[in-house]
Amino acid sequence: CPPLAEMHKLKEKFRQIFNNPKTNWLRGLLRIGIWQKRAKQYFPDSVKTITNWIDEIIAYFDNRTTSGIVEGINNKLKLIKRSAYGFRNFDNYKNRCLLTQAFNC
Template structure:
């Protein structure tokens, strides 16, 4: 309740920020509630038109990746898990600078996700 109160007071002071916040919530709602692929794309395009003056850089990115973004509506899946795994592996690689061989890197990676470790 305290955070909602703070948010409301900020939104009252800045109409631009209030509009940006409303657009953000509308964007989230498109991805959470729409069921039909066609309706999703229509709503997303309408949102992009409304948001063009508030989020110009974000819209440029969305235009470049529109096919991939719209792909979410086919099966409601993302590549977030794979991206997270790749990010974790890069971190392990950076932290393991100086590993003498690949099997040490492999061991460290498998231990991170609690996989059983067997000899190669």
Template sequence: MHELKEKIRKIFNKTNDWYAGVFKLGMWLSRAKKYFPNSNNTIIRWYDEIIAYFDNGTNSGMVEGINNKLKLIKRSSYGFRNFENFRIRCLLNWHFIY
């Protein structure tokens, strides 16, 4: 099981080609079906989104971080008089000129 876990990590860290990534992921799914049935079903359910990673190598981590930061600012901004003050606070957080 440890070997399979490391294999999928290697697939995402080392594979740059879309075709190779899809092929390797398919091979991993066939081997891991017995040991990781829940993960296997999840990967199959989200297959299109997962193989999109091999197209450009990006994920939604940056956007999720921005959304989290905006929620934190929103939570601390209950005293703001209007939306413009909230907007300025958000822009200042990322050093944008307002």
């Protein structure tokens, strides 16, 4: 299936942009722009999202860090909040959040 093969190549090309340690923010911006032109036909929603978040995406090339850990912690806290419906007071909720985080380090 040629379209599927092209989509796979585009996905791998996007991954290579971020895995190359020599890529600075300017080169990254250029490569992402080229990738977006080629990928617009296959991944229109992804291209739109990347365009909306380009500043944050390009910031990755400065320090090579992401907010993945913080996003994971926020997700766990939201799950606890959803299951905390029966907690009688805020201290029980706070203690559950702190215990969950303490065992994940």
